[in-house]
Amino acid sequence: MDQxxxxxxxxxxxxxxxxxxxxxxxxxxxxxxxxxxxxxxxxFAFPTGxxxxxxxxxxWLSPLLGLGAALVVGVLTSIEDIVKxxxxxxxxxxxxxxxxxxVVLALAVLYGIFVGITALxxxxxxxxxxxxxxxxxxxxxxxxxxxxxxxxxxxVNHKQSPIQRLAGVCTVEIDTAGGASNKAIxxxxxxxxxxxxxxxxxxxxKAYSLAAEAGQPMPQFMAPGQAYAPAxxxxxxxxxxxxxxxxxxxxxxxxxxxxxxEPISFERRLSNKELLLASISHSSVSGMLAFLFxxxxxxxxxMIFFGTEILIYAAFVIPVTFMSLLIAMFFTMATTALSYGxxxxxxxxxxxxxxxxxxxxxxxxxxxxxxxxxxxxxxxxRKLMGYCEVSLGRIRASSGEEQNTQANLNxxxxxxxxxxxxxxxxxxxxxxxxxxxxxxxxxxxxxLPVVAFxxxxxxxxxxxxxxxxxxxxxxxxxxxxxxVFSSATAALGSEGARxxxxxxxxxxxxYLGFIIQVVLIVIGTVWWKRGSGFAMTEKYLALCNxxxxxxTVYLPRxxxxxxxxxxxxxxxxxxxxxxxxxxAAGVQGTTSxxxxxxxxxxxxxxxxxxxxxxxxxxxxxxxxx
Amino acid sequence: MYSTIKRNLVSERMPMKALPANQLDPRVxxxxxxxxxxxxxxxxxxxxxxxxxxxLFPETATIAxxxxxxGFIVWVVLLIVWLVVLPPIRYARWRYEITPDxxxxxxxxxxxxxxxxxxxxxxxxxxxxxxxxxxxxLASVTVSTAAHEHEIPxxxxxxxxxxxxxxxxxxxxxxEDV
Numbered sequence: 001m002d003q004x005x006x007x008x009x010x011x012x013x014x015x016x017x018x019x020x021x022x023x024x025x026x027x028x029x030x031x032x033x034x035x036x037x038x039x040x041x042x043x044f045a046f047p048t049g050x051x052x053x054x055x056x057x058x059x060w061l062s063p064l065l066g067l068g069a070a071l072v073v074g075v076l077t078s079i080e081d082i083v084k085x086x087x088x089x090x091x092x093x094x095x096x097x098x099x100x101x102x103v104v105l106a107l108a109v110l111y112g113i114f115v116g117i118t119a120l121x122x123x124x125x126x127x128x129x130x131x132x133x134x135x136x137x138x139x140x141x142x143x144x145x146x147x148x149x150x151x152x153x154x155x156v157n158h159k160q161s162p163i164q165r166l167a168g169v170c171t172v173e174i175d176t177a178g179g180a181s182n183k184a185i186x187x188x189x190x191x192x193x194x195x196x197x198x199x200x201x202x203x204x205x206k207a208y209s210l211a212a213e214a215g216q217p218m219p220q221f222m223a224p225g226q227a228y229a230p231a232x233x234x235x236x237x238x239x240x241x242x243x244x245x246x247x248x249x250x251x252x253x254x255x256x257x258x259x260x261x262e263p264i265s266f267e268r269r270l271s272n273k274e275l276l277l278a279s280i281s282h283s284s285v286s287g288m289l290a291f292l293f294x295x296x297x298x299x300x301x302x303m304i305f306f307g308t309e310i311l312i313y314a315a316f317v318i319p320v321t322f323m324s325l326l327i328a329m330f331f332t333m334a335t336t337a338l339s340y341g342x343x344x345x346x347x348x349x350x351x352x353x354x355x356x357x358x359x360x361x362x363x364x365x366x367x368x369x370x371x372x373x374x375x376x377x378x379x380x381x382r383k384l385m386g387y388c389e390v391s392l393g394r395i396r397a398s399s400g401e402e403q404n405t406q407a408n409l410n411x412x413x414x415x416x417x418x419x420x421x422x423x424x425x426x427x428x429x430x431x432x433x434x435x436x437x438x439x440x441x442x443x444x445x446x447x448l449p450v451v452a453f454x455x456x457x458x459x460x461x462x463x464x465x466x467x468x469x470x471x472x473x474x475x476x477x478x479x480x481x482x483x484v485f486s487s488a489t490a491a492l493g494s495e496g497a498r499x500x501x502x503x504x505x506x507x508x509x510x511y512l513g514f515i516i517q518v519v520l521i522v523i524g525t526v527w528w529k530r531g532s533g534f535a536m537t538e539k540y541l542a543l544c545n546x547x548x549x550x551x552t553v554y555l556p557r558x559x560x561x562x563x564x565x566x567x568x569x570x571x572x573x574x575x576x577x578x579x580x581x582x583x584a585a586g587v588q589g590t591t592s593x594x595x596x597x598x599x600x601x602x603x604x605x606x607x608x609x610x611x612x613x614x615x616x617x618x619x620x621x622x623x624x625x
Numbered sequence: 626m627y628s629t630i631k632r633n634l635v636s637e638r639m640p641m642k643a644l645p646a647n648q649l650d651p652r653v654x655x656x657x658x659x660x661x662x663x664x665x666x667x668x669x670x671x672x673x674x675x676x677x678x679x680x681l682f683p684e685t686a687t688i689a690x691x692x693x694x695x696g697f698i699v700w701v702v703l704l705i706v707w708l709v710v711l712p713p714i715r716y717a718r719w720r721y722e723i724t725p726d727x728x729x730x731x732x733x734x735x736x737x738x739x740x741x742x743x744x745x746x747x748x749x750x751x752x753x754x755x756x757x758x759x760x761x762x763l764a765s766v767t768v769s770t771a772a773h774e775h776e777i778p779x780x781x782x783x784x785x786x787x788x789x790x791x792x793x794x795x796x797x798x799x800x801e802d803v
Contacts, residue, residue, distance in 0.1 A: 395771070561770035562742040569735055582772045589772025602739075609741045611726035 044129065044204065045197035051126040051137070057167035058189035059122050063114030064163060070110055074103075127187055129201060132209060134174065136185055146185050150206040151213065152176045154370055155351075156199040160192075160361035170195050170361070174202065266431045267346040268417065275340060278419030281381045282336040288325060293516075295321055297509045304505050305498070336418075345416045347432050352392065354414055364414055366394050368435055372559045372585035373592075375413060376425060378550040388550075390417045390425060393585030413585070439554045440535035440542040451574045452596035453529040459595070460521045471514045478507045524548040534579065534594055534601070536608045541581055543592045553592045559583050563609045565602040577602040581609075645722030645729040652761045653779025654712040659757055661707040669700040721777055723788060725795070728768060730775060744795035746770045752785045768792060 046052055120140045128135045135147040153174060160170040172195045174185040187198065270278070303311070341358035353365040373393035382388055391413035417428060430437055462468045485500050524547040531546025541560060544552040560581050567577040579602055580593035597605070673696045679689035714734050722729040728747075730740040747768055754764045764785035765778040780788065 561746045561772040562740050562775070564738055564740045566733075566739075567737045572737070582770070584771035606739060606741045609727070609743060610724075611743050611745060 044201050046129045046201055048129055048131060051128055053126055054122070054187065054189045055167065055169045055191050055194070056122070057164075057169050058125070059115060059119050061163060061167050061169075062189065063111060063118055066114050067107065067111050071107065074106070125188075127198075129205065134185075134202060134205075136187060148174060148176050148185060150202065150209040153202050153206050154367060155365045156202055157365065158192075158195050158199075158361070158363040160357075162359045164189065165359075165361070168192055172198050264346045264348045267344060268428060268432070269345075270340060270343045270417075270419070274419045275337060275343075277385065277387065278340055279333040279337040281379065281385065281387070281419065282332060288329070291325070292321075293513065297513075300509065301502065301506060304502050340418050343418070345432065352414070352416065352432060354416060366392060366414055368433065370394060371433075371556070372583040373556075373590070374429065374433070374436060374439070374554040376550075376552040376554075378422075380548045382419070383548075383550055386422050387419050388422055388425065389415060390420055390428065391415045393553075393583060393590060395584050396587045436540075436554065436556070438537065439540045440537045444535045444537060445533035445542065445544060446535065446597075446601065447533045448529055448594075448596055449576060449598050451576060453525065455570070455574060455576070455596055456525045456528055457522060460525055461518050465517075465521070467514050467517055471510060474507055474510050478504065520548065532594060534597065534605070536604070541608070543579075543581070543594050545594060555581055555583055555592065557609075560609060561589065563605055565606060567599075567602075571596065575599050579605045644731050645720040647721050647723070649716060649719050649721075649777070649779045650763055650781050650784075651716070652763060654716050656757055656761055656763060656779055657712050657715065658708045662704060665700065665703045665707060669696065669703070672696055673700065723791065728775070728792075730777070740775060742768060742770060742775060744792055747792050747795070750789045750792040752782075752789050754782070 117140075121138065124138060124140055124143070126137050128137070130147075133147045133149045134153070135145055138144050138146075153176065155175045157173045157175065158170045159173065164170055167189075169189045169191055172187040172190060174187070176184075187195075190198065299314070299317070338358045339360065340356055343354075343356040345352065345354045347353075348365075350368050351365050352368065352371070353363070355361075355363045371392045372395060375391045375393060376388050377391065378388045393413050416432065420428060429439075481503060482500065485496060528545070528547040531544065531550065533544050535542040539557050541555045541557070541563075542552065543555075544550070561584055563579070563581045565577045565579055571577055574596075575598060576596040577599055578593055578595050579597055580591050582589055582591050584590075673693065676689050676693040676696055679685040680693055711734070715732075718732055718734055718737070720731045725744075727744060728740075728742040730738075730742070732738055748771055749769050751767045751769075752764045753767060758764060758779065761779075762782055763779045764782045765776055766780055766785045766788050767774055767776045769775075777785075777788075
């Protein structure tokens, strides 16, 4: 509370559309940037060149995380001593008190040390708005200065962990043009309104620096708070709960002093139904089924090995298994509901903004020109319900600490709706991204040739199925084992016979699993053959991979880095090829591909990307099926 | 088998699309040979030496002698495949073409790949020259987009520089075309 903005502009009540605060509208006569006093520029929240500190909660709050970790490690490593202390102490109450006292003391000392370190680093941590770039200074021994020119700022995102919520602070992440070599800049622990101010300042300064570079007149900005009255249509229970809890305090959602530079032209939220169904469908059904199958298999094996007496234990095991399954499902549902609670996606000027989360709060924005792809994804359960998830592909900067960004590249996309009815997708995209209005329609997709089905079955069931090769190995192993033991059984007696039967039953279970998997694959392949296809229009490529899950990708022509075809000898014999397109989405780029289109389609696919500067007249749009 | 051959004949007559016009510099075959010979030797030699040392001791000699012979045979076979069989095929399949607008690459012996890379997407173009390439007065050109990197190995050094400069020029003047 005691951290004040250098210049706090008048903050009108949310949604009332009060007239502009004086400092924010610029006079028409504009000098170029970098002329000392800059009379024509608006009053930025942060004066140029001033070192700004982050919030003091950085000192006392951020060590709590380390303290928690230390506590867990400490308890785990000394658990034996603790137990011993309880067991052998003559006076149990006294020793318990001693232990508690010791723990509290140790924690206090540790906390003190941590606070000392963060206080040192706080002293050297500051951010500066210079004439042409934003800099973050940090480091106790090794001094670091990370700077980003305003023109290269692409998005400014906010994150708020539950612990940061205690102090009402958030972490600001500044994304630059991206690519694996660019790291995101993080300004930790600033008050929410300061975070807003950083964002507003960065975008205003970016606009000015771009205008100055191009020699254009300086842009005019809207005053804060003028932006819009939030339309609460389609909001859900969690939204209201969030508002009551004072959660939604990032820009403009429930009002706020820094409403942004441009008005919101479109906003969409989750309805109660969408939030609930999204949470339910998010729990991984296939994982649960696999778990159940393993449980049953284990039970059968145990029955063979120990005889039917084991069934007595089923009375305990079955309820426990189902309980744990239920708990796991409930847990994933709850986390999904919390992470999509008070979800909102909006269009502000040329940017798409997404804000979500009850406990951990996330705000992400992306300029429409920076969108690499539009992805519409259906898992099996969503497909059966007729719903899908819509996300935008974006370039991610690798952030040093998070090594797992590679693992969940799909999660790198910006989800603009977690659970949307399929027939509403066009409506959402057309309002949110009018630029994509002439993307291919479903009638423009071209399907796969007949031969693709046979090849698909063989490829998915056999050649590219790890389970198939495992089953082959199992068969060889089983035959060998039986041959060896048929001669040795007499010597081993009943023990040996039981061992052999156990092995054979396990093998049969593996074959059963394989058969179930093959059935699923065949169903998926039938759907794949029916629904998959690609489309090429003047400005877009589209690829649809159907199956048990469906993924449709729309790629704008400007964002396609290269296209390729790959043909293996079997494909060559069948006259088909794999087509693919590469965009820069994700950290290392993303490849979208489709197996087994005809060679002619492959050639057209390659031709499509060739620049049309000279041959504008000869664009070939594929024949509609 | 029959259908494979027939299909190949058909596609000989009606090619899917004319292959890119340019081939690599023929000297690149020698670069590949030298490079692969070094790698194969680096991998195989320690194994062979190990077996050879084992033959010197009477306890292990009986096991090591056949192993030594097998090691030698494997080494020779690898050398024949990578030095005699593969380079001409790889060379014949590796083609590229630089039009004013895009780079066209076709390569691959079993998995035949074809790439189209518009120059307006090219972020930077570098030439590289390792010690082996330098010995043959060749250079390789790498063309990077925002997502991937494509390498054309073994061009004549002057051609490589010409390509690099042209790509840089095109990337500078290119405007969005749609």
